[in-house]
Amino acid sequence: MVRGLLLGLAALLALFGAPAMAQDLSVDELVAKGKSRYSRMCSRCHGAQMRNSGNSSFDLRKFPAEEFGRFRSSVTDGKGRMPSWGDVLRPGDIEALWAYVTTQAGSRDMPEAARAALAGDEAVPEEEGAAALETVAPGVLTVCLARNGGAMSGWRHDGGVGLDYLVSRALAEALNLRFAAAWYEAEGGTDPRAEAAALMSYGLCDLVPAHPLLESAVGAPSVPFGQMPEWLGQPDQWYRRNRIALEPIAVTAPYRRAEMGLVLAPSAGERDPAGLGDLGGLRLAYQGNTLAQLVVRMSAPPDLRADAQAEPPGAGFLWRMETGLADAALIEVGAYDFHRRQNSVTGLRLGSWRHPLGINLGFAVLARQDALRQAADAALTGLLESGQVAAFAAQSGVHHVPPRPPLGPATLTMAAIARLN
Ligand code: HEC
Known part of the structure; x- marks a missing residue:
């Protein structure tokens, strides 16, 4: 029996x-x-x-x-x-x-x-205290990483590369857990909670990096069920229409920040504009359907707004900038970092100005995993303060922008965006 x-x-x-x-x-x-x-x-x-x-x-x-x-x-x-x-x-x-x-x-x-x-x-060895943390695989911190994560995460046969990958690995070590990566194909989508919630609700991983610290990106997703993105090692018999019951999610303390800057083509000469109001005569391009579009529409000077050129989003954008699409582009700094890695002889450079609208990024975690979130908060703060995150960024060839207050989930409203420029 x-x-x-x-x-x-x-x-x-x-x-x-x-x-x-x-x-x-x-x-x-x-x-x-x-x-x-x-x-x-x-x-x-x-x-x-x-x-x-x-x-x-x-x-x-x-x-x-x-x-x-x-x-x-x-x-x-x-x-x-x-x-x-x-x-x-x-x-x-x-x-x-x-x-x-x-x-x-x-x-x-x-x-x-x-x-x-x-x-x-x-x-798990007792003195390490790791057994106190509940994880999907005992004694292991499994992090879902985007295989197509640009400069921040990429899959390799013998591990991975990128800032998010390195921070995830160091986080596991700080928590006295072994590290495992679960590689998935990021699809994005309109609800920033849905993808992370699906990955964790399904049980593929404990954490998902680069999650925005925004009120609108935590809590219960807007729909009760979601689909899994593609992932490495998914069963042959996996159907896209399989529905995952989505659990509410939370986000850890931030470890980096997404910011936008101006990428300048050789046609911009030596100039280093101090903002969108300082482009005087330079032709500006941006990607449609991104935060950059919102910023141009809401806070660029009227004449610039009228002349700025909207381009389809996607990796081809900066390649078109190489061939004379425009003099300047408003784009996320990480996207420029990735482009530079793919094209070591790039003629594009990143200006020193940053748009004040930035978003702090932490790790998404299931809301019910409170102990894990608290332990990760402390560990990430430690990694940040000891300069390790900055060192990982240098190793990955990306700009590291440290988080800025407020460090808790922020609210992003149209009015707030309109006030910034
Ligand atoms: C395609 C046929 C096939 C399938 C499917 C299969 N096995 Fe096997 N399995 C074998 C063969 C053949 C051996 C003998 C291997 C040898 O020793 O050469 C074996 C051996 C084993 C052994 C003994 C290994 C050892 O250390 O001696 C275990 C345990 C085992 N299988 C478990 C499983 C489990 C669990 C599954 C399902 C997840 C599974 N197998 C599916 C064919 C299969």
Whole structure:
């Protein structure tokens, strides 16, 4: 009988992190979850309910109950003619499969050795105190990073690059957690909460960087359900129309700031304009449907506004600036940094003026993850004050703009934008 049998405390701590532990996680539920994963991914070779039909696949009923580590590496990385499952498994799947396999498809209790193996393997060293933080994978801080994050994050076979990537890794270290990146394809969209909320509500990661500290970007998303963006390692059978119930989100203390400046073409000569009112005769371009458009419409001098040229948004914009589109462009500093990285012989330079409208950026976190948010707040403040964030920016070849007060979520109103120039 396995019904109602609770896992040992140590195993639970190791599996789910302390706070979530409690209530209702039983071997039953693990086995049930393992059963559904097994029938989807494993049964065609290892037999329905592990009844091996005598084929050449390993008879899982004979797998030693104390060798969780071997189980995990064989299943994750593959073995012999068995494919690897590491890209397909979601956090917690391997433990559920272990419970399913060691209870012989739920037909017997989980052997003590199987539980001990699980607890021993996953336990986080006590003195580090990391077990107190609940994360999607125990002892690991998983951060969702945009594979197409420009100068701020990019995926590489052996890790990643960019300021957001480096800060995420250092944050994990500061929290005494191992670091894992979950790479997704950022799509943006109109509600800045929706994408981050989908990624975290689904359980892909604990944090999402570069989240605006705006009142309009925290709390419950404007719609109850959302879709996942594409991500690296998503199951083959994933349908875009799968709906994710979105949880409310919060945001940590800021670690950088998004600001706009003027990118100047060679045709602007040596000039370094002191603002939109100081362009005198220079032709200005900006990307439509961006904050820059809002700023030009609301706060540029009337004659400049009339002549300024709206361009389609996208990476091609600064390339067109290279070939004489206009003399100056109002654009986010990070976009210029990325362009410069892609084009080391660029003729464009960044002027010293910054538009006063900037947005502080922190990490999005589920609102219910209060302990994690507080720990991240303290760690990020430390990274900022010790100069590490600035060092990471230099290493990534991007301008680092430190956050400016107010450091809590700000309100961005049209009236406030109109007052700035
Ligand atoms: C395409 C067929 C196939 C699928 C699907 C498959 N396996 Fe296997 N599995 C094998 C074969 C073949 C072996 C024997 C590998 C060897 O030792 O060469 C094996 C061996 C194993 C072993 C023993 C590894 C060891 O260390 O000796 C485990 C555990 C295992 N599979 C678990 C799983 C789990 C869990 C799943 C589902 C997530 C799965 N397998 C899906 C074919 C498959």
